[in-house]
Amino acid sequence: MNNDYQLYKLYELYNFRTQASGRFLNIMNNKKNMRILITGANSQLAKSILELEVFPKENLFLASKNTLDITNRKKVFKLISKLKPEIVFHFASMTRGDECAKDPKKAYLINVTGTKNVVDACKIYMSSILFISTNEVFDGKKKAPYTENDKPNPVTVVGSTKYDAEKYIKKNLTKFYIVRTSWLYSKWSSNFLHAVFSKARENREIELVEDEIGSPTYSLDLAVAIKKLIFLKKYGIYHLSNAGNVSRLAFAKKAFEIKNIKNIKIIPIKLENYLRLSKPPLFTALDNNKAKRLGIILPNWKSALKRFLNSKV
Numbered sequence: 001m002n003n004d005y006q007l008y009k010l011y012e013l014y015n016f017r018t019q020a021s022g023r024f025l026n027i028m029n030n031k032k033n034m035r036i037l038i039t040g041a042n043s044q045l046a047k048s049i050l051e052l053e054v055f056p057k058e059n060l061f062l063a064s065k066n067t068l069d070i071t072n073r074k075k076v077f078k079l080i081s082k083l084k085p086e087i088v089f090h091f092a093s094m095t096r097g098d099e100c101a102k103d104p105k106k107a108y109l110i111n112v113t114g115t116k117n118v119v120d121a122c123k124i125y126m127s128s129i130l131f132i133s134t135n136e137v138f139d140g141k142k143k144a145p146y147t148e149n150d151k152p153n154p155v156t157v158v159g160s161t162k163y164d165a166e167k168y169i170k171k172n173l174t175k176f177y178i179v180r181t182s183w184l185y186s187k188w189s190s191n192f193l194h195a196v197f198s199k200a201r202e203n204r205e206i207e208l209v210e211d212e213i214g215s216p217t218y219s220l221d222l223a224v225a226i227k228k229l230i231f232l233k234k235y236g237i238y239h240l241s242n243a244g245n246v247s248r249l250a251f252a253k254k255a256f257e258i259k260n261i262k263n264i265k266i267i268p269i270k271l272e273n274y275l276r277l278s279k280p281p282l283f284t285a286l287d288n289n290k291a292k293r294l295g296i297i298l299p300n301w302k303s304a305l306k307r308f309l310n311s312k313v
């Protein structure tokens with residue numbers, strides 16, 4: 001199967017639509033063998049990109065923490081000077097909110113200093129960057145999905161370190177994509193869904209937050225959207241999450257329904273009563289309309305969840 005055909009099948013599969021007729025063909029014509037370096041190659045997003053084969057394997061240079069600790073400036077420069085990638089997919093990160101809250105210095109070192117190292121090397125060796133940021137750059141006080149024009153005001157360590165990294169990228173590079181996503185899940189990471197299923201298996205009783213609202217995102221869908229975005233070459237900030245939004249409680253209920261799991265006692269709780277180190281913002285659904293106008297339309301969270309649960313949990 002050639003790559004163009006694979007790409008075509010993916011777009012068909014995920015029902016990505018293009019706004020202007022002919023745009024799809026233009027994308028295919030512009031496709032070329034782009035050299036891509038991926039930091040954080042063991043992340044669920046990097047694994048999704050590999051599994052979907054959205055980029056030819058021979059053009060991907062995978063750097064896990066063992067190969068490239070992004071906090072080691074010398075190593076970052078050495079690798080980027082050697083590879084001279086056209087673009088760096090910068091996925092390496094301290095991602096979990098509670099871990100960041102527990103060790104803010106380490107979070108700053110990885111998320112901000114590490115990103116600065118990558119950005120500085122990209123600037124010298126003329127690589128563009130695709131950086132993944134988070135819904136947690138927002139404070140959660142808005143009552144409608146956040147757009148790229150809304151002003152960030154992070155209230156968590158993970159959110160503030162990602163926002164600092166965003167500002168550094170904007171100041172120092174012209175060719176960048178900052179992609180904000182949220183509630184990422186896949187078969188590779190122990191995430192909210194895994195926790196919910198395992199708690200339900202153990203206790204048949206589970207407390208779930210009813211007032212934290214977000215846009216859950218299946219990382220395979222994000223991988224496809226990234227592919228499309230980078231070939232459009234429209235640099236900037238984008239919100240890419242599965243469409244729609246939902247509370248943690250309703251998200252878990254839907255997952256139980258899809259898996260036909262019954263007799264679970266669900267105890268709804270408020271976010272303020274959920275004891276954890278990092279209190280996430282209440283409402284951080286993302287508005288994807290900017291990407292939609294370019295023809296990048298991610299499936300709804302319910303259909304993504306069904307696909308995920310019917311493939312594996």
Ligand SMILES: NC(=O)c1ccc[n+]([C@@H]2O[C@H](COP(=O)([O-])OP(=O)(O)OC[C@H]3O[C@@H](n4cnc5c(N)ncnc54)[C@H](OP(=O)(O)O)[C@@H]3O)[C@@H](O)[C@H]2O)c1
Binds near residue numbers: 041044090092094
């Ligand atoms: N997960 C979410 O809900 C979510 C939401 C919004 C945005 N994002 C962002 O989306 C991107 C992908 O998320 P993900 O969930 O796929 O990530 P992930 O699974 O948490 O993986 C992050 C990767 O970064 C690596 N890493 C940590 N410190 C490093 C260092 N100093 N040098 C090099 N690599 C390092 C980790 O390696 P080790 O495993 O060896 O430590 C891990 O493989 C991340 O940038 C994340 O911040 C995620």
